[in-house]
Amino acid sequence: VLFRTVAMMVPDYALIGEISLYSMGFVDAPSLAGKIVATYRLCSEQLSSQHHYDYGMRAVKSVLTAAGNLKLKYPAQSEAVLVLRAINDVNLPKFLAQDVPLFQGITSDLFPGIELPTPDYETIFAALKKSIQERNLQPVPWFLEKIIQIYEMILVRHGLMIVGDPMGGKTTAYQVLASALTNIHALGSDCGMEEFAVTYRIINPKAVTMGQLYGCFDPVSHEWSDGILAVTFREFASSTSTERKWILFDGPVDAVWIENMNTVLDDNKKLGWKPLKESYLESLPDHLNFEKKTVDDMFEWLVPACLEFLHHKCRTLVTTSDLHLTHSLMKLFSCFMNDCLSTKQIDEDDMSSSEVSLALQSLFVFAVLWSFGGSMDAESRVRFDEMYRLLLSGENENFPKPKSFRLGKSQLFPENGLAFDYMFDKHKRDWVIWIDTLDRASTLLPADVRVNELIIPTDETVRQMFFLNTYLMNEVPMLFVGPTGTGKSAITNNFLIHLAREKYIPNSINFSARTTAGQTQDIIMSKLDRRRKGVFGPGMGRKCVMFVDDLNMPAKETWGAQPPIELLRQLLDHGHWYDKKDTSKIEIIDVLLISAMGPPGGGRNDISGRFTRHLNVVAIDSFDDQTLTKIFSSVVDWHFGKGFETAVLRMGKALVHAIKDIYKAAINNFLPTPSKSHYVFNLRDFARVVQGVLLTPRSHLQDPNKLLRLWVHEVYRVFYDRLIDDSDRQTFFNIVKDTTQSCFKQNLDKVLSHLTPSGKLKDDHIRNLFFGDYMHPDAELKVYDEVTDLNYLTTVME
Template identity: 40%
Template sequence: MTQMYKLCSEQLSQQDHYDFGMRALKSVLVMAGSLKRQNPDKSEDVVLIRALRDSNLPKFLKQDAVLFTAILQDLFPGITLPEHDYGRFLDEIQSVLQSMGLQVVPAQVTKVIQFYETLLVRHGVMLVGPTGGGKTTVYRVLIKVLTNLHEAGLSTEVPEYQPVKTYVLNPKAITMGELYGEVNKLTLEWHDGLLASIVRRTCVDLTEDHQWVICDGPVDALWIENMNTVLDDNKMLCLANSERIKLTNHVHMLFEVQDLAVASPATVSRCGMVFVDPEELGWMPYVQVPIARIQTMCKLLEVLLTHPGCPPMSLEKQKLNPILAMSFVFAMTWGLAGPSIDANWDMIDAFIRNLFDDLGDARLPQHGDLWSCYVDMDTRRMDSWEKMLGGFTYSRSIPFFDMIVPTMDTVRYGYLMTKLLAAKQSVLFTGLTGVGKSVVARGTLNDIAAECNYVPIFVNFSAQTSSNRTQEMIEAKLERRKKGVRGAPRNKRVIMFIDDLNMPKQDTYGSQSPIELLRQFQDFGGFYDRDKLEWIEIRDMTLSAACGPPGGGRNQVTPRLIRHFSVLAIPPPSEANLKQIFLAILQLFTMAYFTLISPNDIFKQGFLRDFPQTVRGIAEVVINGAVEIYVRMAKELLPTPAKSHYVFNLRDLSKCVQGLLQADTGVIREKKQFCRLFFHEAQRVFHDRLIDREDKQFFNEMLAELSAKIFGEVSLLVISAMLPN
């Protein structure tokens, strides 16, 4: 045995959850003793090898499991282990998987068995593995299996077949004091902690039922070290008020974690490990599983084919088939490409066209790409998003950064958000700073709130946002329905939009407590009351969010939360789109409207409508110049360690145009004055950020060059007064 552990530590890969110490050796001996008592006639060699295999195999990665099996065969040559017959237990696992609408995959069945066998020899067990591997499914299946076997009367033969009571919490969603308990510094009274309250509740339960305390969240030394006495042979929870709670034999501590990168070896050695690897499942179960399990694609398909406005399924086959085919192509397009940056769109477009070119019913557009089209149920064809573009009229009463100038991007991402929210699917917008994530989300929610009976709530996260404050903001907007249940106002649905989702600062070990609180809601539909320590169920609420890429104060969000969202990446607008957007604010919605309205009405839509004709006529060249300045500054003046603030984004361009909106019709009467104002705003936004003579000279020369190229003689006279001699 010692030789086997030595070889394993030398030849297997180095993983955070591997432990080959004395506690691992002891668990092998405990399992071997139990197996020998169950099978007194079997050879001790066979019993020992099976104990070695069954106690170690659950924690190994797929490739390490092969090496471990080879090591066993080398150390014990000639001994063959007979296949263990799990009988009714195995049949019940398969039955439960089918009843839950899941595929019966041998790898997952094996994990359920391994988890059960690990529980028999360890009272502390960790389910470790990447997001989406099936950790939660493993323990939920085992709960149903044990309950069903008990109800079938098999607990008399196998005492371990007992019902299971679970208590789920996320330790990182609350503070250490709220977890274990603390003394109030003002009143000097002891305030009980959530974990202490749950463990005390399990220990006073006198039934034979299993009591599982499930800690679903990151494991780090900040809180897990206080559990060492619970996880070792003492089985004792020691609190700061000197109270000691002894765990009974029916209590198990379970931990569901993505990894153990910041857990100490002392913690790892005290727990049994079951590694749930998504690679063992392969891709086939995702294809065979009911279609509703595939998130973004199938939520879109569901809305297109079942919600108001969809065609009746009783239509003639000849009319219905094209609608079904086009809806599937549309849903697949955005399911695949929603999280992708626009640089990959052409490749995905070609891939989908290659798949469906032979399907005539799909009616793929011959001109343009698939991103530029939506399914029009009335005409039964794929039409351009341009058909859904509305008009824009400037209003001084609307804050500048709340204005929405309709473009292809705002229309299509607003449409997708509307459809996904109709299917109660959370939506996450991502993209570079200033591309319009928040504007699209807020504008869409405000537009559809009355029609869809939504109650939109807008929350901004910052580096100092805490889980406590986040929970208070959520609870403040919900109504109390009955004890332990809160939800949206009657016949309404709350849509909580969280801006800057990834802004909360990370703790010492990289977790974010507000994010863990949101994940607890997404996973389990609620959270704990921090005063009464009771579970609160949240009904009729959907999350939506926006975040930028990590960096500059933003942090990486755990994949365990992101998996609950349909991710839509908004690309930065092209130069043509930028010019269209800002020209709409100053002058007119889009140049395409010139053919639709009278020439006398051209300038009656934008901010400059009350200015003289000479000023209105220069709007287009001003916007062209502003966009060119922004593009050149962003490309040529890049941030360095000494110039870390040289980060130019679309908000800078917006501020430049926003400054132009401060113009007074009584003061600005000539083209020369408006040009002077533009140069002033460009200098305040861009020039004032520059720190050395070379960069300032570059900016001034660029202004002079632009004035000569775009504005002509008048602007040259204006800018010449600004340049140094």
């Protein structure tokens, strides 16, 4: 009873519309207002349900505003034509493709027999085409149409939103429009169109905190500090210039930063890859222009076939799109041309035009292989290899080989193995196995390093080093994706250590779930100097190589964004950040990005496609048995070759096979479940067993039987300690027993017969061996460190 009731009701849209139209000079206002309301009512009933579809008062107001502007511009035009055009201009840009025919059906029923005249956009079309060509892009019709829709939306709304897939042309669309309007303004009234120049500022709202964006109140000093948006808005508002001023929020949307902004969402169509290809062909080096037709033919032949196969038959370790993959191909092919087919390289190698042509085609085949196949898992690469060989041989009827492609069977990768096992050697101009590109000196293992610092040369490690070098030299951001323990971090860090210090400054960042955008900015800025006002970079003549490990670890906030990644994306997209103290714009130059991450899942997130589209992806899947054996056999032989008994050295290969069998059996038998979520085994577990065995010095390991007992101990420590019930423990005991017989040709009962008088070994006896005699008096169990407690290890072996 103490509260006064106030009833709220839906306003009469038709009456509001009628009054508004009368005020704008319309005579047939009642009928036209009813048609506007009927349009939105029918749309809400018949069109699909989308988040950005709005049929409320705000939408009606937009149509009324647009109709009023048109009435002022074309006072003699039919009123029905003006209202229909206003309805189309405001609504068509935001409808999905499947809803457009339904919408057109609704408007044709409400406005029967009315044909809309084509608007006079000759001047702006000419300016747009000029701006597009200056950027080496293609003025395809739908792209021009989308830019015009953005322009028309700007005329009737003070806030709007452009949404679409990564590389869909969103950023380019508004930038081209801004450039075109500025050019029209520069021409003045001579061009027949009055317009204003455009200036804009770009802010990623997810790369800064809410306080940095809007401003914040200091609870200690009771002072208000303006945010980036407030400073920018005040600067634009106080400006006396006539320029159009756009503030662009380029980042993921959430209800926090966008809550008070009036927006209209424009759903953009996907850009096809062929306009991208046309622009790329225009950028080919002048001395290779005679091969433009060949490159074009190879694009049209190989790209559609590979995309179709990849989407239907393959699995990638990270989400990709057609545009992303095709753009990656262009970047990688450009790297190869810069490296192998530059004018200097052609002159040095004295290559004829036919040799240049064959090398260019081989490099394109190589680039396609690693652009589309580079992000696949191991099983998919096998399938892709089979398809790719048939495609190149001309046996795929759906994608016939063009006449300009002159590589025969003998000039492609050999029959043995997969195409992925070979690289095109620029010196030999032939296909060679990856590891054959190394000289013998670089394959020798140094004797004076720790075990965990060793990098064993294999095809996989050579591949990683090759792509690191190729992409870094050409300043292409890259991403390694693969399971734990495949050497992504170790090889990249080793690569960074050996970079020339006079040219490069390495800067490594390990992302975690708690990493913030502010911390990321601080770490990167710590290695940069102030070049001039508002511009930061490494010392003159040097470049900062930023290695971001565990890229997808930062936790997603409420609305799904990862602020540290958004900060990096703003750097790659726009090349600037904002100072954390005074919010001034700071330009970042000469910073290169290398990144690595595990596949999404298990605490790792799937990162935004708007960020990964900048990165060329190289997937590193779990090693096959041959690679595993080679890596760890090399390590064991390297260690036991330091003066150990010959009998111990000879056991090295059997030891590695035994560890491999235990590792694979553990993966197959002990699967993770909700109650056993820690039953996750990876290559680091394999490496831990090997490292544990190699900790023992030569003086303590002369008898091969001691090595066998130590192997039992180490596999128990690494694998058995993770098991939580007796049935799993008994299973593991049986696995160890079988492996001892199959790999070492010895009976485990005999090897450990001293543990039990009966001569029949049980799992309990092994448990007693490791822990029973070494119980700490004050604790249930004492965990021993192999490095510090050598006596414990020696006792185990004996």
